Amino acid sequence: MAVLAATTGGALGAPAAAEGETPPGQVDFPTHCLPPQEAGLPPADGPTTARITVDNPAPQVGDTVTVTYQVLRTPAVAPLDPNGAGGELPADTLTPTGRILLAGAQSGEVTVVGAKRNDPVPAGTPLPAVTMTGTFTVTAPGETTLAPGSYTLHTGHLLELDTTCTADTASAAPVSARLTATPLPTANLRSVLLGAAHGGPGDRVKVTAAGFPPGAAVTVAGRAGAAETADRVRATADERGTALVELPVTDRATTAVVAYEGAAWTAGRGSGPAAYTVIAVTAPPSFTPPPSVTAPPSVTPPPSTGTQKVTATVEPGALGMTQTGEDITLGAVPYGDGAAAPGRIGTVTVTDARGGPAGWSLIGKVTDFTGPGGIRIPGASLSWTPRCVAAEGSRSVCTPGSAGAVGADGALLASTPDAPLAGGTFTIDATVTLKVPPYTPPGAYTAVLTLTLS
Known part of the structure; x- marks a missing residue:
């Protein structure tokens, strides 16, 4: 989350009608x-x-x-x-x-x-x-x-x-x-927290589903990409809106866990996915000694031999991000002119060490800019041009989001697709521009930019 500030000076004049026409x-x-x-x-x-x-x-x-x-x-x-x-x-x-x-x-x-x-x-x-x-x-x-x-x-x-x-x-x-x-959009605070990020087939993972309405019927389910797997349990949220369950993960296709209300997961009534990896455990083959051989008296028997299987396990990690700096200060705009206040977000580094097939997305949302006397500049007036670079050796390809408005509904900053084996380290930044209306009263205008990785 970052705080953006722009300094300026909005009433917009009415557009003129064509000659001979009555203005609307x-x-x-x-x-x-x-x-x-x-x-x-x-x-x-x-x-x-x-x-x-x-x-x-x-x-x-x-x-x-x-x-x-x-x-x-x-x-x-x-x-x-x-x-x-x-x-x-x-x-x-x-x-x-x-x-x-x-x-x-x-x-x-x-x-x-x-x-x-x-x-x-x-x-x-x-x-x-x-x-x-x-x-x-x-x-x-x-x-x-x-x-x-x-x-x-x-x-x-x-x-x-x-x-x-x-x-x-x-x-x-x-x-x-x-x-x-239009009414203000309602923030979706639903989330899931896993007690473990991996386990063997049939292991029970502890799941905390939070941010639901008290008393709501909550479904906790496994996911493989955008589809649900056979792993599923149901519970009722307590007075704090939290459900604590143990989910048996038996479907080897499961790569994430979600929680939601209703008959199926939706963006408005469900949590983001929490990554989970099913690790297949195979037993080493049993060793059968060769049959004994009786050598003729004049022949010395060969020495006996044996074999052993050596197994090493690569442990999956987590998906996380860091960001440089906390506040973003945009360029100043002179009073009277409708102009653009330029700036840049703090550089974000995303590390995906899950070792599974799931990609990720990084979403940004911004509140309205509030200035002196409660005067606002809509958050949709802030636009950005994202850029994303994958570090050498990364398995995934990082795609920057489209240039355009951010606003309260949110916009994609960067993402990687699902793949047979995903992961890597990615550096993301974006130039931002706030369009300030003409004759916006002078002063500092402040908003909050929130980045969510899922």
Whole structure:
């Protein structure tokens, strides 16, 4: 397990539509805008044209989503000069704030704020388009709709004035954007631990199956590659989710042991395989002395001879790995630019001394990157390009995983195939890149990368 950290600076702007097309999510709704008394203006009624976009329309529960609320047209107008001199609203004196209304799987409001940025506006003419952004955390799976709520246009010239615009009470603002959230994946903590890594045919191996739901029916079985062998026992997990059994290994094809719930092993309800080798023991042939020979009196009998069988045993070892270093620091990214933070994982050395036919796989999973104020960068934004080299004399061929995203679902870092006789020492590393969205708030963003060998 390694900790990854990236330093930067995300709200994503909405993509522009082709000329003549209405951008997706653009809506119109009747609005009542109420200027302050000091503005010298009557209430304004008319349509508001708005658009809401999200940076991630398919998040997981717990993700932080950035939302953008654009007011493209408003009936609100620039305030008059209180001294009656006409004039105009100067540049960069308009600050917008607003609300986005959530409904469906998740309800509530999101507060959005815009920058103080505008061209000069003649007094009494419509105020210009504004853009506001904000974030919220996804708390429920399913579809959530986003509709434009009220917005306030604050002007800071001569007087501090607020013009508040709300949807006509007779017709609520229509839905402008949608997102569909998926629940967080449930980690599979099921595992098996063997009391011995090898034995003769018929030996009983002690097995500890852990990480199961308390009271679950657990099957402990032998495996040969992806297929089960005839070796099998069943037990019930105790209140800690653990089952202790003795598995008689009689099938000489068995090369590993697994534990699972249900009628058959699955990745979601079963453990990874624990390597086991069946060692065939053969007795040396019995020695029969040659028959005695009576030599003639004049002949001396030859000396008697005997033979013995000499046996040496090669003991199988284990499958294991080591990794250099603990933390991974990615390169810094300048604020404002959407850029890639580069880095490299600590070199992993896998040693396979089991001496059997089973290959192995090394899987990596990464959590979301969490930064200041709980802002997240999805773990799927981290990608890698793996590399694997087998040491001289290794029996197996090491294949690196494909270049691509890592994420919470995991990706293959390296593997070796099943073979009549597998084993060796393998050096694995990978370059990694974190894609940082534009305008991600500055600070350090940290995630956890976990490597699992099975």
